[in-house]
Amino acid sequence: MTLSHDHWAQPQRDPDDDTPRLECGVFGIFDVAEASGITALGLHALQHRGQEACGIACFDGQRFHTERHMGYVGDAFGGGDLNKRLPGHHAIGHTRYSTAGGSFLRNVQPMFADLEAGGIALAHNGNLTNFLALREQLVAEGSIFQSTSDSEAILHLIARSRRAKFLDRFTEALQQIEGGYALVALTNKKLVGVRDPLGIRPLVLGDLSGKSVLASETCALDLVGATFVRDVEHGEMVVIDETGVRSFKPFPAQRARPCIFEYVYFARPDSVVNGRSVYNVRKRMGRRLAQESPADIDVVVPVPDSGVPAALGFAQEAGVPFEMGIIRNHYVGRTFIQPTQGERELGVRMKLSPNRAVLAGKRVLLVDDSIVRGTNSVRVVRMVREAGAKEVHLRSASPPIMWPDYYGIDMPDRDKLLAANHSVDEIARILGVDSMGYLSIDGLYWAMDAVRDPVNPQYTDHYFTGEYPTRLLDREIAEGRNELVERQLSFLVDA
Helix, strand or coil: CCCCHHHCCCCCCCCCCCCCEECEEEEEECCCCCHHHHHHHHHHHCHHHCCCEEEEEEECCCCEEEEEEECCHHHHHCCCCHHHHCCCCEEEEEEECCCCCCCCHHHCCCEEEEECCEEEEEEEEEEECCHHHHHHHHHHCCCCCCCCCCHHHHHHHHHHCCCCCHHHHHHHHHCCCCEEEEEEEECCCCEEEEECCCCCCCCEEEEECCEEEEECCHHHHHHHCCEEEEECCCCCEEEEECCEEEEECCCCCCCCCCECHHHHHHCCCCCEECCEEHHHHHHHHHHHHHHHCCCCCCEEEECCCCCHHHHHHHHHHHCCCECCCEEECCCCCCCCCCCCHHHHHHHHHHHEEECHHHHCCCEEEEEECCCCCCHHHHHHHHHHHHCCCCEEEEEECCCCCCCCCCCCEECCCHHHCHHHHCCHHHHHHHHCCCEEEECCHHHHHHHCCCCCCCCCCCCECHHHHCCCCCCCHHHHHHHHHHHHHHHHHHHHHHC
16 A cells, blocks of 8 residues: 555535634543433534534443434434434544545544454544554554544554553554544543643543533533533543543653644634633734734624634724624535536625625725635625725734644645735735735734744644644655655656
8 A cells, every 4th residue: 555645635625615624523421321412412512623424422331332424413413312322321422524534424433443352432633644654554464444534543553452451552552643633432431532742632621410521622511511620631641430530641741732723713712722712812813913904994894703703802902893794694504516606606695695784885804714725705805895895904813824734624735825825915916905914923822822932832833834743754755755756757757
């Protein structure tokens, strides 16, 4: 088997969808009646982290049960017979948007394996940056993969371990993987949560009437009625069983570097991530943006929905009215690939509608959370102008996105990132706005109540800086092989 660029290629998506996507959300609960129903509720709260597919695995005291579906949580697990279909007091769940592996049912999680020591179900949020190297090694040694998901490699590593105890086998597997991840695993006796050594992806521990809950975000705890206990620490393994909660540190100590994009876009505004209110951070981003990139305007309008807190902060700092000049239709189904330009325009208008009473005759400043390729921004700006806006200015509440991600975020290659290939003035012309502005990287750290240390950054911020916090083994191997092929082709041409 040879490594391929397919792992680094992003899945096919709506060309109008300019939003970055996170791979997954995870949820787990132990020793609670009707655990699957509670897990489904938790997944509802985490739907924003993955809308492509979802799944639940549970244990009823005798055997495991699993269901995995393409589509939304409500469609898959909204029936009243859920706890009959998936009985038991222990369960884990997963919402998915693929970055590694394709959009197929076989890649949907939780994944289950019946090992020598018993069954194990695994749900994983993030991306392994050495997956292809691991897969190549495992296949060469006889492993048979049933999916193209990097999560399956963890199960194979556990299965191949010769350690006597499950936690030792699990730890040995974890010590062989690299990247950014948060995962939950369920055995017949334990619920396990693990966060990567840098804490790139989030994971929290909660309490529901004395029973333990694990979730990607605190908003899931809120929905099921659980209280927040603490964040799972970077590099920590939390083991939950009938004796309570135990903590292990299976990795060498490192400084934490959580993903700063959780605050820019991914996390729900009502969540608290690593001790910080996402809503308050986003409002501070808007305040700083107004200081750094002011404009002579009549009204501040958010690009819904994720641009709302930053736009509110901008308006308050600038002393300019905040108005909902664009209305989002929340009842549009899953986006699709529209085959013609006209249908693409219609697709945007189905999701976003101009509020002419707010926009007509006004100098409008639009605030968006971030700008990736700019395809959606072009159409939003055109829509606002057609609604009668006298001027249209655009501000991004994040710094320019200059580099792709390899830790579970779907971002295009660098040649497709707008800010990586154009100046701010060029971007303004491309998007058709009267002025364009971005929050600075220092401004983003200010919003986090931090001062960026370029030598030892406190957050994972490579999308803006190009400073990746870990080695990217699969990319290095793939690029090396491509370079070798190019040299071989060049030799043939020269010959």
